Amino acid sequence: MATKRETPLLDELMTGPWPSFVKEIKLSADDGKDAASDLLGVLEKSYNERIGHWKHGGIVGVMGYGGGVIGRYNDLPEEFPAVAHFHTIRVNQPSGWFYTADVLRKICDIWDKHGSGITNMHGSTGDMVLLGCNTDALEPVFAELTEIGFDLGGSGSDMRTPSCCCGEARCEWACYDTMAACHDITMHFQDELHRPAFPYKWKFKFSGCSNDCVASIARSDCSVIGTWSDDIQVDDAAIKEYADGKQVDIAQDVVRLCPTGCISFDGSKLAIDNADCVRCMHCINVMPKALAPGKERGATILIGAKAPIIGGALLASVMVPFLPMEAPYDDLKELAEAIWDLWGEHGKNRERVGEFIQRIGLGNFLEQIGLEPTPEMVAHPRTNPYIFFELGEEDGEE
Amino acid sequence: MSANVDDVAGDMFDMVKEYHGKKNLKALDLSKAMIIKYGAEECDKKLCKLAIRQLIDSGKCTYSYVGGSYIVLPPDS
Numbered sequence: 001m002a003t004k005r006e007t008p009l010l011d012e013l014m015t016g017p018w019p020s021f022v023k024e025i026k027l028s029a030d031d032g033k034d035a036a037s038d039l040l041g042v043l044e045k046s047y048n049e050r051i052g053h054w055k056h057g058g059i060v061g062v063m064g065y066g067g068g069v070i071g072r073y074n075d076l077p078e079e080f081p082a083v084a085h086f087h088t089i090r091v092n093q094p095s096g097w098f099y100t101a102d103v104l105r106k107i108c109d110i111w112d113k114h115g116s117g118i119t120n121m122h123g124s125t126g127d128m129v130l131l132g133c134n135t136d137a138l139e140p141v142f143a144e145l146t147e148i149g150f151d152l153g154g155s156g157s158d159m160r161t162p163s164c165c166c167g168e169a170r171c172e173w174a175c176y177d178t179m180a181a182c183h184d185i186t187m188h189f190q191d192e193l194h195r196p197a198f199p200y201k202w203k204f205k206f207s208g209c210s211n212d213c214v215a216s217i218a219r220s221d222c223s224v225i226g227t228w229s230d231d232i233q234v235d236d237a238a239i240k241e242y243a244d245g246k247q248v249d250i251a252q253d254v255v256r257l258c259p260t261g262c263i264s265f266d267g268s269k270l271a272i273d274n275a276d277c278v279r280c281m282h283c284i285n286v287m288p289k290a291l292a293p294g295k296e297r298g299a300t301i302l303i304g305a306k307a308p309i310i311g312g313a314l315l316a317s318v319m320v321p322f323l324p325m326e327a328p329y330d331d332l333k334e335l336a337e338a339i340w341d342l343w344g345e346h347g348k349n350r351e352r353v354g355e356f357i358q359r360i361g362l363g364n365f366l367e368q369i370g371l372e373p374t375p376e377m378v379a380h381p382r383t384n385p386y387i388f389f390e391l392g393e394e395d396g397e398e
Numbered sequence: 399m400s401a402n403v404d405d406v407a408g409d410m411f412d413m414v415k416e417y418h419g420k421k422n423l424k425a426l427d428l429s430k431a432m433i434i435k436y437g438a439e440e441c442d443k444k445l446c447k448l449a450i451r452q453l454i455d456s457g458k459c460t461y462s463y464v465g466g467s468y469i470v471l472p473p474d475s
Protein backbone atom coordinates (compact mmCIF):
# COMPACT_ATOMS: atom_id res chain seq x y z
CA MET A 1 0.00 0.00 0.00
CA ALA A 2 1.47 3.36 -1.04
CA THR A 3 1.95 6.01 1.65
CA LYS A 4 -1.07 8.28 2.00
CA ARG A 5 0.14 11.89 1.88
CA GLU A 6 -1.37 15.17 2.95
CA THR A 7 -1.19 17.54 -0.05
CA PRO A 8 -3.19 20.69 0.74
CA LEU A 9 -1.54 22.82 -1.96
CA LEU A 10 -1.93 20.22 -4.68
CA ASP A 11 -5.52 19.67 -3.60
CA GLU A 12 -6.31 23.24 -4.55
CA LEU A 13 -5.46 22.36 -8.14
CA MET A 14 -8.36 19.91 -8.14
CA THR A 15 -10.94 22.54 -7.21
CA GLY A 16 -11.13 24.23 -10.65
CA PRO A 17 -13.53 23.28 -13.45
CA TRP A 18 -10.94 21.36 -15.50
CA PRO A 19 -9.57 17.84 -15.17
CA SER A 20 -6.51 17.89 -12.94
CA PHE A 21 -3.28 15.91 -13.20
CA VAL A 22 -3.32 15.80 -9.39
CA LYS A 23 -6.53 13.79 -9.42
CA GLU A 24 -5.03 11.27 -11.84
CA ILE A 25 -1.82 10.88 -9.84
CA LYS A 26 -3.87 10.42 -6.67
CA LEU A 27 -5.88 7.66 -8.36
CA SER A 28 -2.59 5.90 -9.17
CA ALA A 29 -1.39 6.36 -5.58
CA ASP A 30 -4.69 4.91 -4.31
CA ASP A 31 -4.05 1.95 -6.61
CA GLY A 32 -0.90 1.26 -4.61
CA LYS A 33 1.69 2.87 -6.89
CA ASP A 34 4.56 4.02 -4.64
CA ALA A 35 5.96 6.21 -7.42
CA ALA A 36 2.68 8.10 -7.64
CA SER A 37 2.61 8.63 -3.89
CA ASP A 38 6.22 9.85 -3.77
CA LEU A 39 5.59 12.05 -6.79
CA LEU A 40 2.76 13.77 -4.91
CA GLY A 41 5.07 14.16 -1.92
CA VAL A 42 7.89 15.76 -3.87
CA LEU A 43 5.49 18.06 -5.74
CA GLU A 44 3.84 19.25 -2.54
CA LYS A 45 7.28 19.86 -1.05
CA SER A 46 8.32 21.89 -4.11
CA TYR A 47 5.14 23.97 -3.94
CA ASN A 48 5.83 24.68 -0.28
CA GLU A 49 9.50 25.48 -0.68
CA ARG A 50 9.28 26.96 -4.17
CA ILE A 51 12.25 24.84 -5.14
CA GLY A 52 12.33 22.17 -7.85
CA HIS A 53 13.79 18.83 -6.87
CA TRP A 54 14.49 17.36 -10.29
CA LYS A 55 17.75 17.07 -12.19
CA HIS A 56 17.65 16.00 -15.79
CA GLY A 57 19.95 14.69 -18.48
CA GLY A 58 23.07 12.57 -18.12
CA ILE A 59 23.85 9.17 -19.55
CA VAL A 60 20.61 7.27 -19.66
CA GLY A 61 18.92 5.48 -22.53
CA VAL A 62 18.61 2.19 -24.34
CA MET A 63 21.43 0.46 -26.17
CA GLY A 64 22.15 1.99 -29.57
CA TYR A 65 19.85 4.99 -29.22
CA GLY A 66 20.75 8.55 -28.31
CA GLY A 67 17.17 9.72 -27.94
CA GLY A 68 13.80 8.64 -26.65
CA VAL A 69 14.64 8.64 -22.94
CA ILE A 70 14.91 11.76 -20.82
CA GLY A 71 16.87 11.06 -17.67
CA ARG A 72 15.33 12.52 -14.53
CA TYR A 73 16.57 12.17 -10.98
CA ASN A 74 15.27 13.40 -7.66
CA ASP A 75 17.69 15.18 -5.33
CA LEU A 76 15.91 13.76 -2.26
CA PRO A 77 16.22 10.01 -2.91
CA GLU A 78 16.09 9.05 0.80
CA GLU A 79 12.86 10.92 1.35
CA PHE A 80 11.22 9.86 -1.92
CA PRO A 81 12.88 6.56 -2.91
CA ALA A 82 10.22 5.50 -5.41
CA VAL A 83 10.99 8.52 -7.59
CA ALA A 84 14.78 8.60 -7.04
CA HIS A 85 14.93 7.84 -10.78
CA PHE A 86 11.95 9.10 -12.69
CA HIS A 87 12.96 8.79 -16.35
CA THR A 88 10.60 9.74 -19.14
CA ILE A 89 10.22 7.48 -22.15
CA ARG A 90 8.93 8.92 -25.42
CA VAL A 91 7.17 6.43 -27.65
CA ASN A 92 6.73 7.19 -31.34
CA GLN A 93 3.00 7.58 -31.86
CA PRO A 94 1.25 6.16 -34.93
CA SER A 95 0.65 8.71 -37.70
CA GLY A 96 -2.50 10.69 -36.91
CA TRP A 97 -2.68 9.12 -33.42
CA PHE A 98 -4.82 6.19 -34.51
CA TYR A 99 -4.78 3.35 -31.97
CA THR A 100 -6.86 0.33 -31.20
CA ALA A 101 -8.10 -0.09 -27.63
CA ASP A 102 -6.20 -3.37 -27.59
CA VAL A 103 -2.84 -1.77 -28.31
CA LEU A 104 -3.43 0.99 -25.76
CA ARG A 105 -4.16 -1.67 -23.15
CA LYS A 106 -0.90 -3.47 -24.03
CA ILE A 107 1.13 -0.25 -23.70
CA CYS A 108 -0.50 0.53 -20.34
CA ASP A 109 0.18 -3.01 -19.12
CA ILE A 110 3.87 -2.67 -20.02
CA TRP A 111 4.03 0.65 -18.21
CA ASP A 112 2.14 -0.61 -15.15
CA LYS A 113 4.56 -3.54 -14.94
CA HIS A 114 7.83 -1.60 -15.28
CA GLY A 115 7.10 2.06 -14.59
CA SER A 116 4.97 4.44 -12.58
CA GLY A 117 1.85 3.74 -14.66
CA ILE A 118 1.55 7.49 -15.27
CA THR A 119 1.34 8.65 -18.89
CA ASN A 120 0.93 11.88 -20.81
CA MET A 121 -1.08 11.38 -23.98
CA HIS A 122 0.53 13.12 -25.82
CA GLY A 123 3.61 15.34 -25.49
CA SER A 124 3.86 18.55 -27.50
CA THR A 125 5.99 16.84 -30.15
CA GLY A 126 3.34 14.17 -30.51
CA ASP A 127 4.86 11.18 -28.74
CA MET A 128 3.14 9.08 -26.15
CA VAL A 129 4.97 10.00 -22.97
CA LEU A 130 5.53 7.37 -20.30
CA LEU A 131 6.43 9.23 -17.12
CA GLY A 132 8.70 7.78 -14.50
CA CYS A 133 10.76 4.63 -14.25
CA ASN A 134 14.08 3.36 -12.92
CA THR A 135 17.15 3.02 -15.10
CA ASP A 136 16.90 -0.79 -14.80
CA ALA A 137 13.43 -0.73 -16.34
CA LEU A 138 14.44 1.02 -19.56
CA GLU A 139 15.67 -1.99 -21.56
CA PRO A 140 12.74 -4.26 -20.57
CA VAL A 141 10.23 -1.53 -21.49
CA PHE A 142 11.97 -0.98 -24.82
CA ALA A 143 12.06 -4.71 -25.57
CA GLU A 144 8.37 -5.17 -24.79
CA LEU A 145 7.35 -2.08 -26.75
CA THR A 146 9.24 -3.25 -29.83
CA GLU A 147 7.59 -6.64 -29.45
CA ILE A 148 4.18 -5.02 -29.99
CA GLY A 149 5.45 -2.90 -32.89
CA PHE A 150 6.35 0.37 -31.21
CA ASP A 151 9.62 2.29 -31.18
CA LEU A 152 11.03 5.14 -29.15
CA GLY A 153 10.68 8.71 -30.36
CA GLY A 154 13.27 11.46 -30.47
CA SER A 155 14.85 13.66 -27.82
CA GLY A 156 18.00 15.74 -27.52
CA SER A 157 19.72 17.13 -30.60
CA ASP A 158 18.03 14.85 -33.08
CA MET A 159 15.10 14.75 -35.47
CA ARG A 160 12.17 14.68 -33.10
CA THR A 161 9.29 12.32 -33.73
CA PRO A 162 7.45 13.69 -36.79
CA SER A 163 3.73 14.24 -36.33
CA CYS A 164 0.77 14.91 -38.58
CA CYS A 165 -2.93 15.68 -38.59
CA CYS A 166 -5.33 12.84 -39.41
CA GLY A 167 -5.39 14.10 -43.02
CA GLU A 168 -7.14 12.03 -45.65
CA ALA A 169 -8.05 9.41 -43.06
CA ARG A 170 -10.83 11.63 -41.73
CA CYS A 171 -10.69 15.09 -43.25
CA GLU A 172 -12.05 16.16 -46.61
CA TRP A 173 -9.78 19.22 -46.64
CA ALA A 174 -6.50 17.35 -46.64
CA CYS A 175 -4.51 18.46 -49.68
CA TYR A 176 -2.11 15.52 -49.42
CA ASP A 177 -1.82 12.28 -47.49
CA THR A 178 -0.29 13.63 -44.28
CA MET A 179 -0.17 10.25 -42.58
CA ALA A 180 1.70 8.63 -45.47
CA ALA A 181 4.19 11.52 -45.66
CA CYS A 182 4.77 11.51 -41.89
CA HIS A 183 5.29 7.75 -41.83
CA ASP A 184 7.63 7.84 -44.83
CA ILE A 185 9.78 10.62 -43.38
CA THR A 186 9.90 8.88 -39.99
CA MET A 187 11.09 5.62 -41.54
CA HIS A 188 13.50 7.27 -43.99
CA PHE A 189 15.27 9.30 -41.31
CA GLN A 190 15.57 6.63 -38.60
CA ASP A 191 19.24 7.41 -38.16
CA GLU A 192 18.52 11.11 -37.59
CA LEU A 193 15.71 10.18 -35.17
CA HIS A 194 17.69 7.80 -32.99
CA ARG A 195 21.26 9.10 -33.27
CA PRO A 196 21.47 12.79 -32.40
CA ALA A 197 23.83 14.62 -34.74
CA PHE A 198 22.35 18.11 -35.11
CA PRO A 199 23.20 21.36 -33.31
CA TYR A 200 19.79 21.11 -31.64
CA LYS A 201 16.35 19.59 -32.13
CA TRP A 202 14.60 19.47 -35.51
CA LYS A 203 10.86 18.91 -35.84
CA PHE A 204 8.79 17.94 -38.88
CA LYS A 205 5.05 18.50 -38.67
CA PHE A 206 2.56 17.72 -41.41
CA SER A 207 -0.79 19.50 -41.74
CA GLY A 208 -3.17 18.71 -44.57
CA CYS A 209 -4.32 22.31 -45.01
CA SER A 210 -3.71 25.74 -43.57
CA ASN A 211 -6.09 25.12 -40.66
CA ASP A 212 -2.86 23.55 -39.43
CA CYS A 213 -4.33 21.26 -36.79
CA VAL A 214 -0.84 20.24 -35.59
CA ALA A 215 0.25 23.89 -35.20
CA SER A 216 3.19 23.22 -37.48
CA ILE A 217 3.68 26.87 -38.40
CA ALA A 218 4.42 27.70 -34.76
CA ARG A 219 6.03 24.52 -33.47
CA SER A 220 8.15 22.88 -36.14
CA ASP A 221 11.47 23.57 -37.80
CA CYS A 222 10.00 22.14 -41.00
CA SER A 223 6.29 22.59 -41.44
CA VAL A 224 4.56 20.95 -44.37
CA ILE A 225 1.16 22.56 -44.91
CA GLY A 226 -1.27 21.33 -47.55
CA THR A 227 -2.38 23.82 -50.20
CA TRP A 228 -3.53 23.99 -53.81
CA SER A 229 -2.20 25.77 -56.88
CA ASP A 230 -5.37 26.11 -58.99
CA ASP A 231 -8.70 27.73 -58.09
CA ILE A 232 -10.96 27.13 -55.08
CA GLN A 233 -13.81 24.85 -56.09
CA VAL A 234 -17.11 26.72 -55.88
CA ASP A 235 -20.55 25.11 -55.94
CA ASP A 236 -22.84 28.00 -57.00
CA ALA A 237 -26.03 26.16 -56.05
CA ALA A 238 -24.72 25.50 -52.55
CA ILE A 239 -23.67 29.16 -52.18
CA LYS A 240 -27.23 30.13 -53.04
CA GLU A 241 -28.53 27.70 -50.44
CA TYR A 242 -26.32 29.29 -47.80
CA ALA A 243 -27.54 32.75 -48.85
CA ASP A 244 -31.23 31.84 -49.10
CA GLY A 245 -31.22 29.83 -45.90
CA LYS A 246 -29.57 32.73 -44.09
CA GLN A 247 -27.26 30.19 -42.40
CA VAL A 248 -24.32 32.45 -43.05
CA ASP A 249 -24.04 36.20 -43.50
CA ILE A 250 -21.79 35.87 -46.54
CA ALA A 251 -20.95 39.57 -46.81
CA GLN A 252 -20.05 39.88 -43.12
CA ASP A 253 -18.63 36.48 -42.28
CA VAL A 254 -16.90 35.54 -45.52
CA VAL A 255 -16.25 38.51 -47.83
CA ARG A 256 -15.29 40.96 -45.09
CA LEU A 257 -13.03 38.48 -43.33
CA CYS A 258 -11.08 37.29 -46.37
CA PRO A 259 -7.54 38.46 -45.45
CA THR A 260 -6.70 39.63 -48.96
CA GLY A 261 -10.14 40.97 -49.87
CA CYS A 262 -10.28 38.79 -52.96
CA ILE A 263 -13.92 37.66 -52.67
CA SER A 264 -16.96 39.51 -53.93
CA PHE A 265 -20.61 38.55 -53.56
CA ASP A 266 -23.55 40.08 -55.39
CA GLY A 267 -26.28 38.55 -53.25
CA SER A 268 -26.44 35.26 -55.12
CA LYS A 269 -23.10 34.58 -56.80
CA LEU A 270 -19.68 34.44 -55.21
CA ALA A 271 -16.58 35.41 -57.19
CA ILE A 272 -13.00 34.78 -56.06
CA ASP A 273 -9.93 36.41 -57.54
CA ASN A 274 -7.77 33.30 -57.08
CA ALA A 275 -4.55 35.10 -58.00
CA ASP A 276 -4.88 37.08 -54.77
CA CYS A 277 -6.11 34.20 -52.60
CA VAL A 278 -3.53 33.15 -49.99
CA ARG A 279 -5.19 29.76 -49.35
CA CYS A 280 -6.02 30.61 -45.74
CA MET A 281 -9.06 28.27 -45.67
CA HIS A 282 -11.32 30.85 -43.97
CA CYS A 283 -14.07 30.94 -46.61
CA ILE A 284 -13.97 27.14 -46.94
CA ASN A 285 -14.30 26.70 -43.17
CA VAL A 286 -17.38 28.93 -43.11
CA MET A 287 -19.11 27.37 -46.12
CA PRO A 288 -17.82 23.80 -46.33
CA LYS A 289 -20.75 22.62 -48.46
CA ALA A 290 -20.12 25.26 -51.11
CA LEU A 291 -16.35 25.69 -51.24
CA ALA A 292 -13.43 23.28 -51.34
CA PRO A 293 -9.69 23.43 -51.93
CA GLY A 294 -8.66 23.28 -55.60
CA LYS A 295 -7.85 20.06 -57.41
CA GLU A 296 -4.11 20.59 -57.97
CA ARG A 297 -2.94 19.83 -54.49
CA GLY A 298 0.38 19.71 -52.71
CA ALA A 299 2.04 21.52 -49.83
CA THR A 300 3.89 24.66 -48.86
CA ILE A 301 7.17 24.02 -47.03
CA LEU A 302 8.00 26.46 -44.26
CA ILE A 303 11.13 26.50 -42.15
CA GLY A 304 12.19 27.87 -38.81
CA ALA A 305 9.37 27.87 -36.24
CA LYS A 306 10.02 27.19 -32.58
CA ALA A 307 8.39 27.64 -29.21
CA PRO A 308 10.20 29.85 -26.71
CA ILE A 309 12.77 27.86 -24.75
CA ILE A 310 16.16 29.48 -25.07
CA GLY A 311 15.30 32.43 -27.34
CA GLY A 312 11.82 33.77 -28.11
CA ALA A 313 9.16 32.08 -30.23
CA LEU A 314 9.43 32.14 -34.01
CA LEU A 315 6.86 31.48 -36.71
CA ALA A 316 7.99 29.59 -39.79
CA SER A 317 8.83 31.28 -43.11
CA VAL A 318 7.88 30.00 -46.55
CA MET A 319 10.75 28.27 -48.36
CA VAL A 320 8.92 26.36 -51.07
CA PRO A 321 5.53 27.87 -52.01
CA PHE A 322 4.20 24.74 -53.69
CA LEU A 323 5.50 21.19 -53.76
CA PRO A 324 3.52 18.20 -55.05
CA MET A 325 3.47 15.70 -52.18
CA GLU A 326 3.92 12.31 -53.82
CA ALA A 327 5.90 9.40 -52.38
CA PRO A 328 8.85 9.04 -52.08
CA TYR A 329 8.95 12.78 -51.25
CA ASP A 330 12.46 13.14 -52.65
CA ASP A 331 12.32 16.94 -52.94
CA LEU A 332 11.36 17.33 -49.29
CA LYS A 333 14.09 14.91 -48.21
CA GLU A 334 16.72 16.68 -50.32
CA LEU A 335 15.70 20.06 -48.93
CA ALA A 336 15.91 18.79 -45.34
CA GLU A 337 19.32 17.24 -45.97
CA ALA A 338 20.67 20.42 -47.59
CA ILE A 339 19.53 22.42 -44.57
CA TRP A 340 20.96 19.87 -42.11
CA ASP A 341 24.34 20.00 -43.87
CA LEU A 342 24.55 23.77 -43.65
CA TRP A 343 23.11 24.09 -40.15
CA GLY A 344 25.24 21.14 -38.96
CA GLU A 345 28.35 22.80 -40.31
CA HIS A 346 27.73 26.33 -39.06
CA GLY A 347 25.00 26.15 -36.41
CA LYS A 348 25.91 26.88 -32.79
CA ASN A 349 25.17 24.42 -30.02
CA ARG A 350 21.44 24.66 -29.09
CA GLU A 351 20.68 26.99 -31.98
CA ARG A 352 17.42 26.09 -33.74
CA VAL A 353 17.41 26.41 -37.50
CA GLY A 354 15.09 29.48 -37.34
CA GLU A 355 17.58 31.26 -35.11
CA PHE A 356 20.40 30.18 -37.41
CA ILE A 357 18.58 31.74 -40.38
CA GLN A 358 18.10 34.96 -38.42
CA ARG A 359 21.79 35.04 -37.57
CA ILE A 360 23.18 34.44 -41.06
CA GLY A 361 20.35 36.17 -42.96
CA LEU A 362 17.71 34.63 -45.21
CA GLY A 363 19.58 35.68 -48.36
CA ASN A 364 22.75 33.82 -47.34
CA PHE A 365 20.74 30.84 -46.17
CA LEU A 366 18.88 30.52 -49.50
CA GLU A 367 22.09 30.86 -51.47
CA GLN A 368 23.79 28.14 -49.43
CA ILE A 369 20.97 25.61 -49.73
CA GLY A 370 20.45 26.40 -53.40
CA LEU A 371 16.92 27.85 -53.30
CA GLU A 372 15.91 30.79 -55.50
CA PRO A 373 14.27 33.66 -53.60
CA THR A 374 10.58 34.09 -54.42
CA PRO A 375 8.02 36.75 -53.40
CA GLU A 376 6.16 34.21 -51.23
CA MET A 377 9.13 34.17 -48.84
CA VAL A 378 8.52 37.80 -47.92
CA ALA A 379 6.12 38.26 -45.00
CA HIS A 380 5.67 42.00 -45.58
CA PRO A 381 7.40 44.74 -47.59
CA ARG A 382 10.63 46.03 -46.09
CA THR A 383 10.44 49.18 -44.02
CA ASN A 384 13.93 50.58 -44.67
CA PRO A 385 15.17 52.10 -47.92
CA TYR A 386 18.37 50.12 -48.33
CA ILE A 387 18.64 48.06 -51.46
CA PHE A 388 21.37 45.47 -51.81
CA PHE A 389 22.70 44.65 -55.25
CA GLU A 390 25.57 42.69 -56.68
CA LEU A 391 28.41 44.88 -57.96
CA GLY A 392 28.29 43.26 -61.39
CA GLU A 393 24.66 44.29 -61.87
CA GLU A 394 25.67 47.96 -61.76
CA ASP A 395 27.68 47.51 -64.92
CA GLY A 396 24.85 45.73 -66.65
CA GLU A 397 26.54 42.38 -66.28
CA GLU A 398 24.71 39.17 -65.43
CA MET B 399 44.52 7.80 -47.22
CA SER B 400 41.69 5.29 -47.76
CA ALA B 401 39.20 4.80 -44.96
CA ASN B 402 36.83 2.06 -43.88
CA VAL B 403 34.19 1.98 -41.15
CA ASP B 404 36.39 0.10 -38.68
CA ASP B 405 39.28 2.55 -39.03
CA VAL B 406 37.06 5.59 -38.72
CA ALA B 407 35.20 4.15 -35.72
CA GLY B 408 38.56 3.33 -34.10
CA ASP B 409 39.86 6.86 -34.67
CA MET B 410 36.66 8.33 -33.33
CA PHE B 411 36.95 6.18 -30.23
CA ASP B 412 40.54 7.38 -29.69
CA MET B 413 39.33 10.94 -29.98
CA VAL B 414 36.53 10.42 -27.42
CA LYS B 415 39.08 8.84 -25.04
CA GLU B 416 41.51 11.67 -25.55
CA TYR B 417 38.94 14.35 -24.78
CA HIS B 418 37.27 12.43 -21.93
CA GLY B 419 36.89 14.72 -18.93
CA LYS B 420 38.14 17.73 -20.92
CA LYS B 421 35.52 18.43 -23.56
CA ASN B 422 32.27 16.82 -24.62
CA LEU B 423 32.25 15.93 -28.29
CA LYS B 424 29.18 15.94 -30.53
CA ALA B 425 28.68 13.53 -33.42
CA LEU B 426 29.48 16.42 -35.73
CA ASP B 427 32.80 17.14 -34.04
CA LEU B 428 33.85 13.54 -34.64
CA SER B 429 32.68 13.57 -38.26
CA LYS B 430 34.42 16.85 -39.05
CA ALA B 431 37.69 15.61 -37.54
CA MET B 432 37.55 12.39 -39.58
CA ILE B 433 36.78 14.22 -42.82
CA ILE B 434 39.80 16.44 -42.20
CA LYS B 435 41.98 13.45 -41.32
CA TYR B 436 41.07 11.21 -44.28
CA GLY B 437 39.97 13.85 -46.78
CA ALA B 438 36.39 14.31 -48.04
CA GLU B 439 37.07 11.97 -50.96
CA GLU B 440 37.86 9.02 -48.72
CA CYS B 441 35.64 9.73 -45.77
CA ASP B 442 32.24 11.31 -46.28
CA LYS B 443 29.41 12.03 -43.87
CA LYS B 444 27.76 8.71 -44.70
CA LEU B 445 30.83 6.76 -43.65
CA CYS B 446 31.06 8.83 -40.47
CA LYS B 447 27.43 8.01 -39.67
CA LEU B 448 28.15 4.29 -40.06
CA ALA B 449 31.23 4.61 -37.87
CA ILE B 450 29.27 6.37 -35.13
CA ARG B 451 26.62 3.70 -35.31
CA GLN B 452 29.28 1.03 -34.90
CA LEU B 453 30.84 2.89 -32.01
CA ILE B 454 27.51 3.12 -30.18
CA ASP B 455 26.19 -0.34 -31.06
CA SER B 456 29.43 -1.95 -29.88
CA GLY B 457 28.96 -0.29 -26.48
CA LYS B 458 32.39 1.38 -26.66
CA CYS B 459 30.70 4.77 -26.53
CA THR B 460 27.29 6.02 -25.52
CA TYR B 461 25.20 9.15 -25.84
CA SER B 462 24.82 11.62 -23.04
CA TYR B 463 22.64 14.69 -22.73
CA VAL B 464 24.09 17.81 -21.12
CA GLY B 465 22.15 20.65 -22.70
CA GLY B 466 22.91 18.97 -26.05
CA SER B 467 23.60 15.41 -27.18
CA TYR B 468 27.19 14.23 -26.90
CA ILE B 469 29.12 11.02 -27.54
CA VAL B 470 30.99 9.90 -24.44
CA LEU B 471 32.60 6.85 -22.85
CA PRO B 472 30.13 4.63 -20.98
CA PRO B 473 30.01 5.37 -17.24
CA ASP B 474 31.59 2.02 -16.25
CA SER B 475 34.59 2.30 -18.59
Ligand code: SF4
Binds near residue numbers: 166171
Ligand atom coordinates in the same frame (compact mmCIF):
# COMPACT_ATOMS: atom_id res chain seq x y z
S1 SF4 C 1 -5.01 20.46 -40.83
FE1 SF4 C 1 -6.60 20.64 -42.40
S2 SF4 C 1 -6.57 18.61 -43.38
FE2 SF4 C 1 -5.56 18.36 -41.40
S3 SF4 C 1 -7.20 17.70 -40.02
FE3 SF4 C 1 -6.98 19.93 -39.84
S4 SF4 C 1 -8.54 20.75 -41.25
FE4 SF4 C 1 -8.19 18.61 -41.82
Ligand code: SF4
Binds near residue numbers: 257263272281283284
Ligand atom coordinates in the same frame (compact mmCIF):
# COMPACT_ATOMS: atom_id res chain seq x y z
S1 SF4 D 1 -9.01 30.93 -48.83
FE1 SF4 D 1 -8.73 32.78 -47.60
S2 SF4 D 1 -7.63 34.17 -48.97
FE2 SF4 D 1 -8.53 32.60 -50.23
S3 SF4 D 1 -10.50 33.39 -50.88
FE3 SF4 D 1 -10.88 32.17 -49.03
S4 SF4 D 1 -10.78 33.63 -47.37
FE4 SF4 D 1 -9.84 34.63 -49.12
